[in-house]
Amino acid sequence: MNAPMPDRLRRSDRDRIMVTPEGITLPLTLASRGTRAGALLLDLIFIGALMLATTLGLIYIAGGTLGLFAKAEQPTALGHALQFLFILWVAAMFLFRNAYFLFFELGARGATPGKRIAGIRIAARDGGRLNAEMVIARNLLRDIELFLPLVFLTSASNGGDMGAAGIAATAWFLIFALFPFFNKDRLRAGDLIAGSWVVEAPRHKLQAAMSARQAGEAAPAFAFTEEELSVYGEYELQTLERTLRENRPDGIAAVHEAICRKIGRTPGHEDHRVFLEAYYTQLRARLERGMRMGRRKADKFA
């Protein structure tokens, strides 16, 4: 697991390394607790909306049936029809409560709609295949983590006084809700049992190649000496890359001035962007040459 960390600007204690069966090390970032709470809230809102819509729909149908059979005066048929609607309702509520998460997490994206919006998904902790049993296990546990104490709490508070039962339900709820704070992989109880974890599922577009923009142009207008290029390392190169890609005039001007000061040139009236692109390309060429020789320079202090 001591694979070299990829070069990135941002590192956090949520970064993990996964090794694929091909031996490729893939960096993963665990989803933050806040993101997961937000995703769960969204899912609960969706489930609530589905339940409400189904209930209202069935009540509407029941009302219609009532009117229909009342005219026909068939009490037994009416009873059967209403019974059927009630069964439908019980089954729908059971499915929404238990199958919503299962259905979506078994899909190709491994995420419920709420998770998808939050940009996270579930994955197997051991780097293997995510299978149906894991998804089932992690969602069965959701019942005692979330739904049970909530039901318990509402029934306890219905009586008017929040006695021992209310306190017990709150404590229970808090134990599971705070579970992700007490392990380094931010697992909730269901993740622990299932062997899964929740990771960020970022998407990046392929950006233009920086040095290819100069295709067809003459040789770079600026040439930098070895000393001028040796002051910076990879970290500064990436900061420069980001500045160029963001392409904000004030940012470019500021970076241009900083680099000029550092390498001892007086900032002239040249095109800032052209200057920076040339510096970027030559700095990268130098650092990449070093990489091929097995020398890396992490930042300006290295």
Place this chain on the structure above:
Amino acid sequence: MATQPDFTAIEVAALRSDRFRLEREADWKRLESIVTRMEKGRLRKLSDEDVLALPVLYRTVASSLSIARETSLDAATLAYLETLVQRAWFVVYGPRASLGSWLRRFLGGGWSAAVRSIWLDVLLALAVMVAGTIVGWLLVSHDPEWYHALVPSQTGDARVPGASREVLHATLFGDKGQSALAMFAAYLFSNNAQISILAFALGFAFGIPSLMLLVHNLAMLGAMLWLFHGQGLIFDFIGWLSVHGTTELFAILLAGAAGLHIGRSMAFPGERSVLQAAAEAGRRSAQVMAGVVLMLVIAAALEGFARQLIDNTPGRYAVGGAMLLFWLTYFYAFRRDTDGGQAP
């Protein structure tokens, strides 16, 4: 189908790493489009060519990533490749089984193999259930007041200590006319399913709450057995119960055993880490639990319909016994598992 790289306007990149990238970009973009379509679930729109190309492209891009890591300092390209390989990895190694094929594998051996693999926990849970029944019986026979503590009282329930034989007999037979059978069945299923999910999920706390839940439920059964025994109706009561009880109690037994299995694996992980042990046990138990929910559907149907429709004790015994025989055969005699069989 493949988007051919546009080599007509060859870009001249100043950097070797950018030339490397421009040469391979077409493959990357093709993989990205396949992965995007698969993530959206549009499998039908994928051509055979694309499906065949996926594993190859995945490996190509993965190797591009490892080369780029060693030779390129283009952070944006590295980030793109990393997320692309990650997304492709999730698609290639994602949940392989569709729900349908998983269900086929599950019913055709996976479930029974999982049940057999937790045999020790099933035996333990069975012992606890028997003990719970005996405890319930003994408690109530010493002091009938215990009955109210063990059996949740419902208003209008005739089944209380001191009830006459006729009253108790009437609770077992003769409510053929009950109109809301199906409604009752649906309600029972939903209720029982939540209870057994609870028995499983509580295994998390080293299995002890699972066992307590089993004891509590079975003590209730013991108390009711005692009540009907007092009026010489125990034979009829067991018949009344066995129609659905053999399925339902079996399901509760398996749920408790699944919970116990997790608890036991966490308490005694052996050479594995606790987390790994919990994960392995969790996956095995999850299969058992998926089956338990199915069994409870069947139990609720039996309870709601068959019990009310069959109004004599021998018939009820026949149904209950047949169901028990069916489950035992299915779990312990039916072995078609090809995955090596973890049976004892």
